Amino acid sequence: MASFSVTIESPAILRPVLDRAQKIVEKRNTIPILGHFHLTGGADGITVRATDLDRDIAITIQDGVTVTAPGAIAVPAADLANIVRKLPNGAEICFEADERSCAIVAGRSKFSLPILPAGDFPTMEDIEGEGFAVPAEALTRIADAVTYAISTEETRYYLNGVYWHAGDRDGEITAVATDGHRLSRIVLAVPDKPADMPGVIIPSATVALFAMVAGLDETPRMTVTTTRIRFETPGMVLQSRLIDGTYPDYGRVIPQPSGHAAMIDRQSLADAIDRIRVVQGDRGAAIKFQFDDENDLTMIAADRERDAHGNETLPVDRTPDNAALPVVEIGFNGKYMLDCLNSIDSEVVQLDIADSSAPVRVEDPDDPTRIAILMPMRV
The missing domain is CATH 3.10.150.10 (DNA Polymerase III, subunit A, domain 2)
Incomplete structure (x- = not known):
């Protein structure tokens, strides 16, 4: 007699649940049961759980689920997720498990997976409180x-x-x-x-x-x-x-506004950095930023070992409260600057630079709640 029997109307019901739960499952585990889903069938439908001991997720499906024999099993997570991912949506899925294995039937497709005792699956004590x-x-x-x-x-x-x-x-x-x-x-x-x-x-x-x-x-x-x-x-x-x-x-590491800020088109700046970084063999190498008294920014990337160079110049606007922009040379990790620019939504980005040795404040003029800091690099 089956110790666990559940029918789900369509793989489309179960598929997104397994995809979410699988985000918790580590691909390589020294503890075998952590590579399993814990499935519980009961009056509330079926609950899928996964844990890596630091994180624990439980997802319950009620609609489209029929539980014939309530119970719990621990089934290999990757195998089950891959099976359900490849099944056509038209056929219902039937799970029938005894103490050693679980049969999965969907239309003409039949599978059998080994299971582990559900009681061995680790649980995380629930946090009390309404939240x-x-x-x-x-x-x-x-x-x-x-x-x-x-x-x-x-x-x-x-x-x-x-x-x-x-x-x-x-x-x-x-x-x-x-x-x-x-x-x-x-x-x-x-x-x-x-x-x-x-x-x-x-x-x-x-x-x-x-x-x-x-x-x-x-x-x-x-x-x-x-x-x-x-x-x-x-x-x-x-x-x-x-x-x-x-x-x-x-x-303590966030500098106060210096009164010298450059307004630059964000996408143009990101594209220029991405282009000139092509010549750098070391992806963590510095890019030199040169601000001149003509309101231009010239960026220079180099790989000295190969004698390769790339540079590009962009126009810079001063912020309304600045009489002039500083003439300064400063280096930044190109990847770090790109990551920062890509995290900002506005069309324009503001760079506040006090001098060549000070951190730069990167701000979103449209969002005063955002601020990013980049430490300079020697160039």
Whole structure:
């Protein structure tokens, strides 16, 4: 007799759920069961869970699901996802499992997968608390605006995520990321934020799921403790551990406006940097920025070992409150500057440069909540 029997009307119902859950599953696991989906069939339909011990996702499907024999199984995640991905939408999927294997039948397609005991699947204790509503737009803007500056250095693990803390005003949250060479910060309106919300460091792997969460609900609910974070949308719960560490006082490295700012067409600047970087064998090499007294910016890229050079000149506008732009030469990592420019939406970008040794403030004239910092490089 089957210990688990579930029928789903179409692969189209299950496919997006498995795709979301698979984002949690690591491709290589030293613990075999972490490479499995935990499937539970019951009165509420079928729930698909996945975990990597640091993150845990549970997605429930109710519509189009018939549970004949309630139960739970742990089935290989990659195999199941690939099977369902390739099945035609016209046939219903039937799962029949005993203690050792699960049969999957869809039309004339039949599969059998080995299973592991569902009781061995690790669980993450649920966070208590009602949480608060977070606009989906806030999550997508954080992902788009600051993730490029997250550090990948394991020695400074506390920089391997986005620092999320209360803003200077009620109803605001500030998100910042830095790797010590660049920094990006954005302030977002979250009216329901509790006054006592702790400042937390959200791991980069969890931030990478923000767009997915935002796509499921306009106002997902979020619960934050000092050790974990939880997102909830209709039918889905995502939990994650937080990075245990103290984020540095990043405000100390943000320079005050110098009074010398250049306004440049953002896309033209990005395209020019991308073009001249072709000659550089070292993708982390510096590009020299030369601002002259004719309101022009000349960018120079070079690979001295091959005697290869590239340069391009763009017109620069002064900001309304500047009488003149400084004549200055300064170097920046070309890739870092491109990443920064691509995270900004406006047509024009503002570069505030005090001198050749000072960090540059990169600002979006259309969004005063955004600021990015790039440290200079020797050229």
